[in-house]
Amino acid sequence: MGKNTIIAIAGASASGKSLFASTVYQELVEELGDERIAILAEDAYYRDQSHLSFEQRTLTNYDHPSAFEHKLLVQHLKDLRQGRSIEMPQYSYKEHTRLKDTIAVQPAKVILVEGILLLTDPNLRAEFDISVFMDTPLDICLLRRIKRDLEERDRSLQSVVEQYEGSVRPAFFDFIAPSKQYADLVVTRGGMNQIAIDIIKTKIRQLLAE
Numbered sequence: 208m209g210k211n212t213i214i215a216i217a218g219a220s221a222s223g224k225s226l227f228a229s230t231v232y233q234e235l236v237e238e239l240g241d242e243r244i245a246i247l248a249e250d251a252y253y254r255d256q257s258h259l260s261f262e263q264r265t266l267t268n269y270d271h272p273s274a275f276e277h278k279l280l281v282q283h284l285k286d287l288r289q290g291r292s293i294e295m296p297q298y299s300y301k302e303h304t305r306l307k308d309t310i311a312v313q314p315a316k317v318i319l320v321e322g323i324l325l326l327t328d329p330n331l332r333a334e335f336d337i338s339v340f341m342d343t344p345l346d347i348c349l350l351r352r353i354k355r356d357l358e359e360r361d362r363s364l365q366s367v368v369e370q371y372e373g374s375v376r377p378a379f380f381d382f383i384a385p386s387k388q389y390a391d392l393v394v395t396r397g398g399m400n401q402i403a404i405d406i407i408k409t410k411i412r413q414l415l416a417e
């Protein structure tokens with residue numbers, strides 16, 4: 208395989224990273240019908256906590272860099288770059304730990320990876336060829352997070368509010384917002400910004416044609 212490209216998509220929780228990355232991925236796979244694009248999530252690299260009780264797991268700060276096994280993500284990105292397939296962990300937000308099964312990801316010419324703290328870690332940044340920051344206003348992120356966490360992550364309104372005040376909002380100002388300086392592209396409005404999606408797709412088409 209020739210040179211491959213890793214594209215990072217970072218930004219606040221519920222800023223639209225996952226929707227943006229999956230839309231770029233799906234639309235290109237539909238159009239090109241090939242397997243030269245792969246997609247990874249930083250959240251899959253939350254540390255395994257199966258040795259802890261559920262109660263203990265609810266006390267973890269999931270917005271602090273220590274919650275992630277970034278070393279494994281760096282290794283997996285290097286593996287994919289060098290043409291080796293990886294076993295990506297799978298994560299349960301309901302159980303607050305990894306699932307037993309992993310997902311095999313084959314090496315690809317273009318690799319998309321999305322996550323809140325991707326641009327905060329110099330070892331990860333060294334792996335990225337293109338970095339995107341989703342710059343969605345924090346009040347919009349909060350509204351989207353409340354809806355999503357209640358509908359999809361088995362949370363109560365009270366737990367979302369407490370977690371938001373205790374760790375999500377502080378981590379945005381301590382870690383995520385300062386990492387915007389490392390982005391090549393800043394995307395406003397969230398995961399449905401079709402102009403930004405089209406710009407990244409055009410770049411990827413260009414890379415695949417090389």
Ligand SMILES: Nc1ncnc2c1ncn2[C@@H]1O[C@H](COP(=O)(O)OP(=O)(O)O)[C@@H](O)[C@H]1O
Nearest residue numbers: 220221222223224225226351355396397398399
């Ligand atoms: N531009 C948008 N307009 C409306 N809803 C959006 C938009 N972008 C994202 N969403 C919704 O907001 C929620 C959070 O988006 P998601 O992509 O999961 O965020 P992230 O991966 O950054 O946490 C999802 O339910 C998603 O469908």
Ligand SMILES: Nc1ccn([C@@H]2O[C@H](COP(=O)(O)O)[C@@H](O)[C@H]2O)c(=O)n1
Nearest residue numbers: 219220221250269270300303304323375
């Ligand atoms: N067990 C967990 C693990 C993570 N979170 C929250 O998820 C957010 C990151 O995922 P996004 O899709 O929102 O980017 C992060 O802000 C954590 O607070 C959680 O609540 N529980």
